Amino acid sequence: MFFIRICFMAIRGLLANLLRSLLATLGVIIGVSAVVSAMSILEGANRDILRRFESMGADQIMVMNGSSQRQSRQAVIPSLTEDDATALESCSLVTAVAPEVQASTQIKYFSRNMGVTVLGTTEAYAKINNYKTREGQFLTPEEVRAERKVCVLGHKVAEELFGETTAVGRRVKINAMPFTVVGVMEKKGVLGFRDVDNQVVVPITTAMKRMFGMRNVMMITVQAKNRDVLEAAIQQVKRTLRGEHGIRAGSDDDFLVFTQEQFKAQLADVTKIFTVVLGSIAGISLVVGGIGIMNIMLVSVTERTREIGVRIAVGATGLTILVQFLIEACIISVLGGALGILLGLLFADFLENYTGVLKTFTPASSIYLALIMATVVGILSGIYPAYRASRLDPVEALRYE
Amino acid sequence: MIRVHQLSRHYRMGSSIVRALDGVDLAIRGGEFVSITGASGSGKSTLMHLLGCLDRPTSGLYEFNGRLVHKLSDRQLAAIRNRTIGFVFQTFNLINRTSALDNVTVPLIYGRKGNTRAAAMEALRRVGLAERARHKPSELSGGERQRVAIARAIVNNPQIIFADEPTGNLDSRTGRQILEIFHTLHAAGVTIILVTHEMDVAVQAQRLIRMKDGKILEDRVVDDALRGEMEAADERFRLPQGAGVGSTPARSG
Numbered sequence: 277m278f279f280i281r282i283c284f285m286a287i288r289g290l291l292a293n294l295l296r297s298l299l300a301t302l303g304v305i306i307g308v309s310a311v312v313s314a315m316s317i318l319e320g321a322n323r324d325i326l327r328r329f330e331s332m333g334a335d336q337i338m339v340m341n342g343s344s345q346r347q348s349r350q351a352v353i354p355s356l357t358e359d360d361a362t363a364l365e366s367c368s369l370v371t372a373v374a375p376e377v378q379a380s381t382q383i384k385y386f387s388r389n390m391g392v393t394v395l396g397t398t399e400a401y402a403k404i405n406n407y408k409t410r411e412g413q414f415l416t417p418e419e420v421r422a423e424r425k426v427c428v429l430g431h432k433v434a435e436e437l438f439g440e441t442t443a444v445g446r447r448v449k450i451n452a453m454p455f456t457v458v459g460v461m462e463k464k465g466v467l468g469f470r471d472v473d474n475q476v477v478v479p480i481t482t483a484m485k486r487m488f489g490m491r492n493v494m495m496i497t498v499q500a501k502n503r504d505v506l507e508a509a510i511q512q513v514k515r516t517l518r519g520e521h522g523i524r525a526g527s528d529d530d531f532l533v534f535t536q537e538q539f540k541a542q543l544a545d546v547t548k549i550f551t552v553v554l555g556s557i558a559g560i561s562l563v564v565g566g567i568g569i570m571n572i573m574l575v576s577v578t579e580r581t582r583e584i585g586v587r588i589a590v591g592a593t594g595l596t597i598l599v600q601f602l603i604e605a606c607i608i609s610v611l612g613g614a615l616g617i618l619l620g621l622l623f624a625d626f627l628e629n630y631t632g633v634l635k636t637f638t639p640a641s642s643i644y645l646a647l648i649m650a651t652v653v654g655i656l657s658g659i660y661p662a663y664r665a666s667r668l669d670p671v672e673a674l675r676y677e
Numbered sequence: 678m679i680r681v682h683q684l685s686r687h688y689r690m691g692s693s694i695v696r697a698l699d700g701v702d703l704a705i706r707g708g709e710f711v712s713i714t715g716a717s718g719s720g721k722s723t724l725m726h727l728l729g730c731l732d733r734p735t736s737g738l739y740e741f742n743g744r745l746v747h748k749l750s751d752r753q754l755a756a757i758r759n760r761t762i763g764f765v766f767q768t769f770n771l772i773n774r775t776s777a778l779d780n781v782t783v784p785l786i787y788g789r790k791g792n793t794r795a796a797a798m799e800a801l802r803r804v805g806l807a808e809r810a811r812h813k814p815s816e817l818s819g820g821e822r823q824r825v826a827i828a829r830a831i832v833n834n835p836q837i838i839f840a841d842e843p844t845g846n847l848d849s850r851t852g853r854q855i856l857e858i859f860h861t862l863h864a865a866g867v868t869i870i871l872v873t874h875e876m877d878v879a880v881q882a883q884r885l886i887r888m889k890d891g892k893i894l895e896d897r898v899v900d901d902a903l904r905g906e907m908e909a910a911d912e913r914f915r916l917p918q919g920a921g922v923g924s925t926p927a928r929s930g
Contacts, residue, residue, distance in 0.1 A: 281786045281793075292774035586770045589731060590829065591759020591787040593752050670731045674770065 282596070286604040293576075300572035301612030303565025304653060308616025308646045309623060311558040312638065316624035318550050320636035322543065329539050332468050336404065337498040337510055338534040339364075339517065354492035355521060355530040358480065361398075361496050363520050369501050369509040374400040375493040377483050383476055384449040385437040392433055393475045394450060396483025404499045405467055412444035412459030419458070420479040423486055428459040432473040450476060451487055506535060562649055565612065566657035573605050573661035584665050585673025598666035605658020606651055613650025617643055678837065678868060679705040679728060684737035685891075686723050697723040699891035700737070705870070707836065710863045712871040712879040712899075715888035722841060724888070725872045729762055729839045730754045742836075759788045763830030767842035769822040771814040777801060777825045778810040784833050800828040804858055820851035827858055837868040844878055856881050880907050 290297045332338075341354040361375035377396040382389050401407070402414040409428065419426050427450060434443045443457045455478065464472050484490040500509035510533055517531055577584070584597060592600075624636040686698040698720045705711055713721045726732040727739060730746060739746040741757065749757070758764075771780050781797040790796065801807045804824040814822050823843060830838050840859065844852030856878065863869050873879050880899050887895040897903070 277791075278786070278789050285786070288775060288779070582770060583772050586766075586772070587783065587787070588755070589729070589758060589764045590784040591755050591833075593755040595752075596787060671726045674731075674766065 279599075282600050283603055283607070286600055286607055289576075289604060290607060296572060297608055297611075300569050301565070301608045301615070303568040304562065304609050304612030304650055305565075305616040305619060307558060307561030307565045308613050308650060309619035310561060311554065311649075312617050312620025312642055312646055313623040313627070313636075314554045314557075315642040316620065316636040316638040317627065317634060318547065318554065319639050319642075320624075320628070320634065322547050323637050324635040325543055326540065328466055328469055329536050329543070331466060332536055333405070333499075334536050335500045335503050335506060336536065337500060337506070337513055339496040339498060339513060340532045340534065341492065341494065342532045343528055343530050353530070354494075356493045356496055356517075357491070358484070358493060360517055360520050361493065363516050364496065364498055364513060367498075367509070367512045367516055369505050369512050370498055371501055372400040372404050372499040374398055374404050374497045375480055376401070376495045376497065377480060377488070377490055377493055378470075379483070379488055381451045383433065383437070385446065388437050390433065390436050392430070392450075393470060394483060394487070395470070395475050395477050396480040396487075397477060398480055400499075401477065401497070404497055407464060407467065407472070408462050409459040410462045411442065412457070414459055414461075415477065415479055420481055423481040424479055425453065425455045425482060425486070426458045426479065427455040428461060428477040429457055430461050430473045430475040430477075431463040433476055434460040450478070453487060510535070558649075562653050565609075566653040569605055569608055569612075569654065570657040570661060572608075573601065573658055574664070576604070577601065577661045577665045580665075581668060581673045581676040584668050585670045585676065588668070588670040589674065594666040597668075598662045601662035601665045602655065602658045605662065606654035609650045609654025609657070610647065613647050616650070617646050620646075678707040678742060679703070680738075680740040681728070682738045684724075684727060684739060685735050686720075686727060686732065687735045696891050698727065698734070701891075701893055703886070703893065703896070705868065707868055708863075708866055709884060710859075710869045710871070710882045711884045711886060712873060712882035713886045713888060714873055714876065714879040715894070716874065719888040720891040721872050721874075721888050723891075725839050725841055725870065728870065729764060730757050755787075759784055760833055761836045763827075763833070763835040763838040765823070765826050765830050765838060765840040765843045767845040769814070769819075769826045769846075771822055771825055771829075773814050776811050776813055777806065777817065777828075780814070780825055781828045781832050784829060788833055790833075797828070797832055800832040801825070803831065804828045818851075819847050820854060823847060823851075823855050824858065827855070827862075831862065831867075835867065837870065838862065839870050839872070841872045842874070843871070844873070844875070852878070876907055876910075880904050 339356065341356055342352045356375070358375055361373050364370055364373045374397050379394050380391065381394050383392050395401075397415075398420050399415045399417050402409075410431065411434075412428070414428055415426070427448065429437070429443055437443065437448065438446065443460050446457050447454050448457060449455070461472065461477075466472070478487070480493070484493075498509070498513055500506050514529065514533060518529065521530055523530065587597060621638060624638060627634045628636045681701055681703045684698060684701045684703075685696065688695045688697055701724065713724060715721045723732070727734055730741065733747065742761065746754070771777075772783070778794070778797050778801065781800050782793045785793040785796055798807060798810060801810050804827050806821060806824050806828065809817060809821060814825065817825065823846075838859070843859075844855055847855060859869050859871065860881070869882070871878070871882055879885055880903055882899055885895070885897055885899050885903070886893055
């Protein structure tokens with residue numbers, strides 16, 4: 277009861293100087309809102325990336341161009357070819373292999389045209405990703421082998437170009453080259469890092485030789501027999517590719533192999549770095565906020581010297597004065613924390629709804645953390661002013677002008 | 678109730694020592710109305726602070742209600758100030774941002790009492806200010822503020838009230854009203870110790886203690902003879918009717 281009354285007394289003291297109290301807590305408001313919105317962005321991005329990884333399937337092995345020993349400034353020398361993909365198909369622990377190339381270009385159907393991603397791959401792509409057609413059929417081995425000018429449209433591309441009418445059998449122009457639509461894919465959204473609904477799939481042979489004049493593939497997706505043999509399959513893939521590329525024992529691979537788990541581990545590392553950076557910024561801003569509160573509290577103690585004298589005269593002990601001022605500092609700080617959280621949430625919401633690119637997610641832990649930190653800042657910045665108030669000599673305080 | 682023996686309070690001011698109070702012996706019984714008077718710097722306020730348990734003596738003994746004050750902790754002194762002592766100051770010392778009622782409530786909160794509102798209202802009623810309870814000090818006159826301060830002093834039903842120049846900032850009519858309240862409290866059994874440098878206020882008490890240079894110069898009963906002396910002195914300084922302070926004397930030449 278006594279404690280609650282002291283709290284009320286402190287709140288009344290703060291309300292009497294509302295503007296000053298708000299200015300005192302401005303540092304904490306900004307600090308906490310920055311932390312909450314940054315944490316929301318970080319966590320949102322993290323979840324978005326994880327979701328994309330998980331859409332790829334845990335039994336997949338991604339083989340990419342590049343060397344693990346490569347210096348960051350060196351350019352990637354592409355090493356993967358269609359032959360590598362063919363070689364990987366003969367591995368015993370591998371069920372499917374899909375080499376991929378991609379490029380951005382325009383697709384046109386009479387007067388309608390749109391920007392799309394063209395993916396050159398083989399019939400295995402649909403199988404590995406469990407990606408089905410809504411209309412017509414996916415690429416056939418025959419179409420890939422013969423470098424046919426056929427294409428399979430993503431859900432959104434078909435809708436944009438043909439609306440409700442059927443797309444299969446129509447002729448479109450991709451990169452100013454005529455193609456026949458053989459299928460339309462189901463609505464899928466995101467697969468890996470691609471928005472597959474906005475994608476046009478063509479035979480890899482057609483894409484590499486007839487459209488873009490490429491000699492290397494960008495990536496090979498390999499599906500292992502099952503998750504249990506994933507490690508063994510990776511070793512088999514590496515051995516096969518080293519053999520294909522003629523790499524001697526002791527030399528480094530000229531390709532990179534990833535699995536979903538490895539991507540996740542790397543993501544966790546990156547997240548950790550960002551968390552540390554954000555945490556440091558948050559720490560600094562809260563220290564600044566704390567100094568602001570301490571400053572105002574010191575002014576308040578000086579300004580209320582006589583009041584403190586009266587309070588001691590009517591029976592307050594040094595400890596009650598200390599507690600009262602400490603509570604005032606904490607209320608300022610926690611109030612700032614609460615306003616900061618609100619502001620941070622609003623900002624995160626604004627970013628998600630108005631930029632359309634960023635995904636945000638505010639974990640409950642970041643809110644608790646912000647409140648705890650605001651309280652700690654309040655206590656730390658209030659200790660010295662409160663101690664000074666509690667040590668005032670009542671006779672001197674009553675005489676203070 | 679109060680017994681002091683060779684009570685001294687010295688302050689260090691640079692290299693010299695100021696003897697604000699210098700070996701005072703004094704006894705005050707419960708229910709007395711005592712005024713302490715003297716010129717500025719005579720040590721009357723220092724004595725009041727020591728007797729009011731706001732300060733500790735440099736040397737000497739102070740016994741309050743049979744307890745030796747120098748042996749009490751800060752916490753025990755705070756409890757004594759809260760339960761048995763009430764203070765009234767010259768400059769009222771109210772907390773300006775809160776209402777009269779909230780000001781009167783403060784000692785009850787530190788005394789951890791329940792039902793503070795009712796008790797505070799009762800104290801305000803006793804000083805005739807119940808209807809102004811919601812007003813802030815800035816909305817009250819000087820006399821009303823001092824009455825709020827008295828209500829704050831009596832809210833815990835103290836045995837003793839220390840008043841330091843309580844009429845110093847008030848006009849004489851309001852001052853008389855305030856003194857009237859002290860007389861009423863005294864009649865109810867409260868010990869009153871009034872510190873003042875105004876003799877016409879000092880003679881309102883039953884007993885007068887005159888101080889000079891930190892020592893007691895005179896400690897006497899206030900009788901009709903002393904009151905008559907004061908009135909005569911007052912009469913001598915009173916201006917003739919019609920010769921107002923603001924009137925301009927006629928110039929010659």
